[in-house]
Amino acid sequence: xxxxxxxxxxxxxxxxxxxxxxxxxxxxxxxxxxxxxxxxxxxxxxxxxxxxxxxxxxxxxxxxxxxxxxxxxxxxxxxxxxxxxxxxxxxxxxxxxxxxxxxxxxxxxxxx
Amino acid sequence: xxxxxxxxxxxxxxxxxxxxxxxxxxxxxxxxxxxxxxxxxxxxxxxxxxxxxxxxxxxxxxxxxxxxxxxxxxxxxxxxxxxxxxxxxxxxxxxxxxxxxxxxxxxxxxx
Numbered sequence: 001x002x003x004x005x006x007x008x009x010x011x012x013x014x015x016x017x018x019x020x021x022x023x024x025x026x027x028x029x030x031x032x033x034x035x036x037x038x039x040x041x042x043x044x045x046x047x048x049x050x051x052x053x054x055x056x057x058x059x060x061x062x063x064x065x066x067x068x069x070x071x072x073x074x075x076x077x078x079x080x081x082x083x084x085x086x087x088x089x090x091x092x093x094x095x096x097x098x099x100x101x102x103x104x105x106x107x108x109x110x111x112x
Numbered sequence: 113x114x115x116x117x118x119x120x121x122x123x124x125x126x127x128x129x130x131x132x133x134x135x136x137x138x139x140x141x142x143x144x145x146x147x148x149x150x151x152x153x154x155x156x157x158x159x160x161x162x163x164x165x166x167x168x169x170x171x172x173x174x175x176x177x178x179x180x181x182x183x184x185x186x187x188x189x190x191x192x193x194x195x196x197x198x199x200x201x202x203x204x205x206x207x208x209x210x211x212x213x214x215x216x217x218x219x220x221x222x223x
Contacts, residue, residue: 032210049210102155
């Protein structure tokens with residue numbers, strides 16, 4: 001299984017850009033990288049996914065270098081409502097997604 | 113929007129009771145999952161199902177069983193609840209595409 005490693009926690013002031021990096025050294029050729037956001041007492045919510053280079057949507061950007069062994073989630077100008085846990089996931093190594101494992105995620109605290 | 117619903121938000125059961133947690137999704141997804149979430153441990157996969165009547169063990173299946181009689185419904189069963197099964201339980205569903213949809217969770221307390 002492709003394992004991911006993320007920082008346990010991060011603090012940021014409102015209005016700053018936040019970058020959360022995830023390592024996935026054993027990522028398989030067919031695996032996509034997916035990021036989720038979880039607020040307290042709620043289920044995780046899909047934010048963004050990518051395979052290589054850069055992906056941007058209305059919520060975040062995802063940067064993936066050529067070797068795909070890491071990825072960086074970028075949140076522009078965070079607000080207090082972005083305080084949450086962020087999870088990085090990759091596929092199960094076979095190109096399938098049945099047994100995708102969540103790690104402990106990165107707890108982002110946005111400070112006023 | 114995809115909707116995943118869980119039968120209860122909060123549940124209190126006694127040790128030894130049989131507990132059923134129900135999950136329903138409305139988007140005809142093939143894959144459904146049960147996770148538990150505990151502080152400091154993240155989300156851990158208990159069981160998943162990739163088709164009706166099909167199931168596979170996740171990382172922590174001990175003490176749990178599942179049932180999937182209809183495509184939209186996936187049930188988690190605690191045959192004899194124990195205090196170490198006190199946790200937040202999250203159901204999820206997914207197409208072949210990796211985007212996963214989660215329910216709101218059931219906070220189970222076993223006393």
